[in-house]
Amino acid sequence: MGAEIITGIAEFRATVRDWCRAHVPAEWRATQTGATDAEFVNFQQSWFQELRTAGYAVPHWPREYGGGMPIPEQIVLYQELAAHDAPRLVLPFVAIHHAAATLLAGGTAEQRQRHLPAILDGELWVQGFSEPDAGSDLAALRTAGRRDGDDYLVTGQKVWASGAQYADWCLLLARTDPEAAERKGISYFLMDMRSPGIDVRPIRQATGESHFCEIFLDEVRIPGANLLGTENRGWQLAQQTLGAERGLTMLELAERLGNAGFRWLVEECRKPGALGRPALDDPRTTDRLARLETELTGLRALCRDLVERHDAGTAGPADASIVKLYYSELLQRMTDFGAEISGLPGQTVLRKPMSGGWESGTWVLDFVGSWEWTIPGGSSEIQRTIIGERGLGLPREPAGAR
Structure with a gap:
């Protein structure tokens, strides 16, 4: 039986390799560097449908919704996509991971049937969780939802909403019982981004991108049928979304970082440096590369x-936080080293491909961008608290320290 499994995996790897050679766009990095918003959206939607046709777009979904790929094959798929420098699914990411995980965990049959097929057809989602005064302390959110007949009227502000300017729908948290304890008065909604009263404002970042947005909500009407789960019980369901963000999405990201990302870092070290010789000639460089490779091997094993x-069904309550913390801080260390090795020439690269990963090989921009990973989905400090309290059973922090 073991030999049959190994043979099956080898055959699947060969199939994916052949597919990548035939379908990964050869010049996508050049065409996506400096691309307009329309070009970016069209490319992402087209690439998503290429992957969908092959059965590679949502391998982690249940079989009845177009997934069902065994875990060993998912690992091989992401390894080969990374090895062949395939574009990353940036725009559909929230839809195929966060929205899908939440709908599968707490959506009604009607909600799943409405949205999961639509996501496969290209429906885009944004996550409306963080607020100006409720980022890492998400339970402090103030966006208010009140009953109006069978509907809800929602007013407030969200921030750091990735891709909101492109989104069709939003995973929205709002406080529907202002008298309840922080975590007990929150409801979870599916909000149509075309609803009146929504104002989306992109935030220009230090890298020149506008990956994040603010969302302003003014008496936005949300039908009662778009309530996810039970009123005032949205906090529990939000943990499913955050669990997907912190853990299950990391398999692909870890393979990209440990495969193509590390390969580009080694190539950067082979280039002639300021003194005319490659950094790879310096034993201090090889030592740092060896340490990074060891950490990357650990990350990939941890994600699998x-x-x-x-x-x-045996994952621990803090396991996703361990992976998120490990990945985000390793990403910072690796891109920091890349920025150091690339030297002054690396400071002059002002654009990176829009459909690339967090490790694009434009090291200075990658390093600047890497810092956002230690903040969204719960900052590194929050992850350490979760690991200590839920994973190690340490005493909870006093309420005033949160």
Whole structure:
């Protein structure tokens, strides 16, 4: 049986390799560097449908919705996509991971049937969680939702909403019981981004991109049928969304970082430096590369283990936070080293491909962008608290310290 499994995996790897050679656009990095918003959206939607046709777009979904790929094959798929420098699904990311995980965990049959097929057809989602005064302390959110007949009227502000300017729908948290304790008065909504009263404002970042947005809500009407789960019980369901953001999405990202990302870093070290010789000639460089490769090997193994145990129902309450913390801080260390090695020439690169990963090889921009990973989805400090309290069983922090 073991030999049959190994043979099957080898055959699947060969199939994916052949597909990548035939379908990964050869010049996508050049065409996506400096692309307009329309070009970016069209490319992302087209690439998503290429992957969907092959059965590679949502391998982690249940079989009845177009997924059902075994975990070992998912690992191979992401390894080969990274090895062949395939574009990353940036725009559909929230839809195929966060929205899908939440709908599968707490959506009604009607909500799943309405949105999961639509996501496969290109429906885009944004996550409306963080607020100006409720980022890492998400339970402090103030966006208010009140009953109006069978509907809800929602007013407030969200921030750091990735891709909101392109989104069709929003995963929205709002406070529907202002008298309840912070985590007990929050409801979870599916909000149509075309609803009146929504104002989306992109935020220009230091890298020149506008990946994040603010969302202003003024008496936005949300039908009662778009309530996800039970009124005032949205906090529990939000943990499903955050669990997907912190853990299960990391399998692909870890493979990209440990495969193409590390390969580009080694190539950067082979280039002649300021003194005319490659940094790779310096034993201090090889030592740092060896340490990074060891950490990357650990990250990839950790992600595979998490996905396998999540699939088996044995994942621990803090495991996703461990992966998120490990990935985000390793990403910072690796891109920091790349920025150091690239030297002054690296400071002059002002654009990176829009459909690339967090490790595009434009090291200075990658390093600047890497810092956002230690903030959204719960900052590194929050992750350490979760690991300590839920994973290690340490005493909870006093309420005043939160």
